[in-house]
Amino acid sequence: MxxxxxxxxxxxxxxxxxxxxxxxxxxxxxxxxxxxxxxxxLADEAGSGGGGGSGFEVAKSGDARVVLIGYPSVGKSSLLGKITTTKSEIAHYAFTTLTSVPGVLKYQGAEIQIVDLPGIIYGASQGKGRGRQVVATARTADLVLMVLDATKSEHQRASLEKELENVGIRLNKEKxxxxxxxxxxxxxxxxxxxxxxxxxxxxxxxxxxxxxxxxxxxxxxxxxxxxxxxxxxxxxxxxRNYVKCLYVYNKIDAVSLEEVDKLAREPNTVVMSCEMDLGLQDVVEEIWYQLNLSRVYTKKRGVRPVFDDPLVVRNNSTIGDLCHGIHRDFKDKFKYALVWGSSAKHSPQKCGLNHRIDDEDVVSLFAK
Ligand SMILES: Nc1nc2c(ncn2[C@@H]2O[C@H](COP(=O)(O)OP(=O)(O)OP(=O)(O)O)[C@@H](O)[C@H]2O)c(=O)[nH]1
Structure with missing residues (x-):
């Protein structure tokens, strides 16, 4: 059998x-x-791109990855078109075999990669075709954005959730x-x-x-x-991957106010209409909030900090993570850091690799 x-x-x-x-x-x-x-x-999924590793510790320029999942015609392309620059300038993703068009959402100085997984997640857990690659990609996501059609039944959401559940992706759940x-x-x-x-x-x-x-x-x-x-x-x-999920209901222009109100009250949910330009800012803000990223401004000695180009790291990162994000070997050369901002006891505080940084801290790194 x-x-x-x-x-x-x-x-x-x-x-x-x-x-x-x-x-x-x-x-x-x-x-x-x-x-x-x-x-x-799904055993051979590991070799099929995406990898399923930790994905992103402190990514190069602080990128995070959001994957869009949804049935055909729910408005994923429309959403991508509205919130991202159409094509990714960075090509360091390994999804060349997918027809997904990654876009970049630039927000708060961060570059957030948004990957559209065309409606082929369906059937993935049965081992069908490219489904496996989709799963591998979904595993590397920092956030899953499930795009749903407000005019359609709840079945879409339940079925996508089940699909992800079956391949070991746990949404909004703790280990x-x-x-x-x-x-x-x-x-x-x-x-x-x-x-x-x-x-x-x-x-x-x-x-x-x-x-x-x-x-x-x-x-x-x-x-x-x-x-x-x-x-x-x-x-x-x-x-198993424990991934946050944001549910986005599109096409709210086509349903009654009562229905919109009901949907909007569900947890981890945003409602929008691409066509009417409604709620798009909420979607972006909620993505940012869910990703829980921190911006760190670097500063050279005697010069003002660079406020327009922060390094973006995961919340709760350390100076060590920051160094790793700059260059793999930087940690070895690291001598000490000066930190200004809410994580510092006094300004500036001289810190080592284990110091935890807060959002919007200013950091000067000194090498040996
Ligand atoms: N009423 C309404 N229609 C919308 C809205 N957003 C998108 N649509 C329509 O829905 C259809 C599908 O939109 P797309 O953005 O192509 O959807 P998609 O999810 O990318 O579809 P696939 O490429 O098939 O996966 C188009 O005819 C859009 O005009 C909306 O906010 N309200």
Whole structure:
């Protein structure tokens, strides 16, 4: 039986099985198997561009990557046209095999790369065609922008979410708070910091590990809300990505005010109309907010800081990250930094590599 058939068989069995106390462990086991087969299906994705690595630590010029996901004709091209410069000047992305047209959104001195993944995400989890590349690309995103058509049913959103869920992309979710380590010997040791309030029992954990042929491991569940699904995610950690998602409803000009109001109240959601030029600024601001980037202005000795060309780094970055962003080897030459701004105790503060910088700090770096 091919993997696709195996997946189908498990999905069918899951659909047939009634959900109750007596079956929850069996369902958990099936979910574990399903996760494994889905992974196999996507196994050669690593070599197909995008890579799925950490993507962006401190990217070259502070770029972040946003991927647009949506069904055809929801208005992705229109949105790209409105908020980006049409073509990327930077060609350091590896999606040449995709027909996506990356654009650059210039905002607050940052260059944010926006990649349109044409409506081919659909079917990716079934291993269809270029879907895998799309998935690999989506994995490297700092933010997923799900573009939805306000005039269409909620089905679009649910189906895209499910598609991403199936390939291991978790939207707006924290990593489960479970410590897990494979061991050489000693059997499986499971500890809960407080009794689980969900279906995640010691028995379930052991059963799933056995199915994965893992016979020695230490598991510490630190959150009583963790479920079997969370545990499966933890043991498949290399294939999971926790990505923020912003839901953007386009074409609000074509629905009633009540409907717009209802959509706009959903979490992580912005409403807009490309055609009427409504809400586009909100989309840009929300992208910026969700990316949670910091701007750092560099300053040479005796000269005013350069305020029009900040280095953009992830929020909570250190001077070390900043150095790495400037050049791979810069850290080795680093002597000290002078920092002005809200992260500094006094202005300027002399700091080392581990100092955490705030948004809009001014930094002078001194080399040996
Ligand atoms: N009523 C309305 N129509 C819109 C709006 N934005 C886009 N459209 C229309 O929706 C259609 C699709 O827009 P595109 O921007 O091409 O959509 P897309 O998602 O890029 O489509 P694909 O290229 O097929 O993936 C076009 O006919 C647009 O005129 C809007 O805000 N309101």
């Amino acid at each position: 091919g993997i696709i058939d195996k997946i189908k068989a498990i999905e069918e069995e899951m659909a047939r099985t009634q959900k109750n106390k007596a079956t929850e462990h069996h369902l958990g086991l099936l979910k574990g198997k399903l996760a494994r087969y889905r992974q196999q299906l 489960p708070n479970i410590y897990y380590k494979k061991k050489e010997t000693g059997g499986v040791k499971v500890t809960f910091t407080s009794p689980p309030k969900t279906n995640l029992t010691e028995q379930a954990i052991k059963m799933i590990l056995r199915d994965y042929r893992i016979h020695n491991a230490e598991v510490l569940v630190r959150d009583d809300q963790c479920t079997i699904d969370d545990f499966i995610d933890v043991i498949n950690e290399q294939h």
